[in-house]
Amino acid sequence: MLGLLALGPLAAPGALARPLDQVLSTRRLRAGINPTLPPFGTFNERNQIDGFDADIAREIARRMNVELEIVQVGSPDRIPFLQADRIDIVLGAITRTVERALVIDYTQPLHTQSVVVLTKASGTAAPIAAPADLNNPAVRLVQVRGTVGVPWIQANAPRAQVTLLDNYPDTFRALAQGRADAMVDVLESIVVPLRNFQGTPWKVLDQVLASTWVGIGVQKGNYGLRDVLNVILFELHRTGFVEQAWEKWFGEKMKTPVPVNPMF
Template structure:
């Protein structure tokens, strides 16, 4: 198995809030004058966000947020958010920025603003070395009536399966541990998901896993700010450029995932 493709975590799709009036975001000068930056981080998506041994929110996102605050010469306040309330927290001015695998989509871009990409997510096929109904060596092998796929409801793998593996048997479950349990117990043969969402739970099951080398799709993940908060967004873009230029993002990624990003962020000074 190619170790460069085994890593990852999380990003379940969040329900979008209804369009409507939002509380006014704190302008950049207020963040600087109060010397406080409020960052929303989801601690249930390890290693992007997690609780450490002191029950404090830590992880890749927290390290990035701390470095952003340091470069802005302000204190960081980490606010716990979940996937469904990330955008509402921005819109209600409970946080200034949001991390937590907030994948760039048109739907979200209608209600929040994004920075340049912080990292990517790469959709891959996870299966087992042995014990599948048929050998699975390429994504095309999934489109077989004998193949049993298991998937978390609402994840990016579901539409891919509908379009590319329509003949397979598909079971939808509510969470990743249940999916991995089904795979480990031989009740399913494979799943399709972003690598960043599967590496942590797969380590909890003593199975000889196999991740296919082909990347089915790549997704771009930025930092979210409230719609129209351009001064803050532009400062964040400059900081993110420096974090990519100096290698801070990649070093922090490998610290938590153990391998480089499957799809690297292109080095680009323009935003």
């Protein structure tokens, strides 16, 4: 009970989800997508929500033979929208965690997210060829406060110099201008911002420090819809649709591929 209370507003009861037969009878699937998380979600030139998540949602709707309604959501309101029955499914890099699994149901993984070391091919204070090279007093690390890289550095690179900043643009600027040598973060969060610094010789180390699994969220207990989504996701992975959409929007292959798994 105390654990559920600690979840705060995420654990609040909501309206009953539309079951699968209602989605099919109304021929409408409502997908929550965050357009401020490129390239997962973004606004296109017609001011419509587009991106990797939109491509996936459109293909799911096509295979279900229903119309897709994209609903704009932000990170804080993704789960409340599900619980209030304002959307049927939610995308937007909603990482699978125990806390979230207590209040929503997940499909099988749609994609992964990989924690990596971002550095430069030249111009660093010391050579950086492997994560272990970060644990050097000469290495200058820069991080956004509260991100996944901070505890990793504390545990694995305590000898490095560390500067904590408030936002990603300032962090990338420090790296590009030579005031820092490397950072540790989620690869998918940095791919798009790096494109704003075309003249910098960026280098991402091959080693993956940690991987997280990201599924599609449905309201707790909406097993009929979840099971159909799992079958569709299996087909999207088996046929290469997910990987093709990933390469289209990220410009490279998924760092940690999702294995094709028929068990659902």
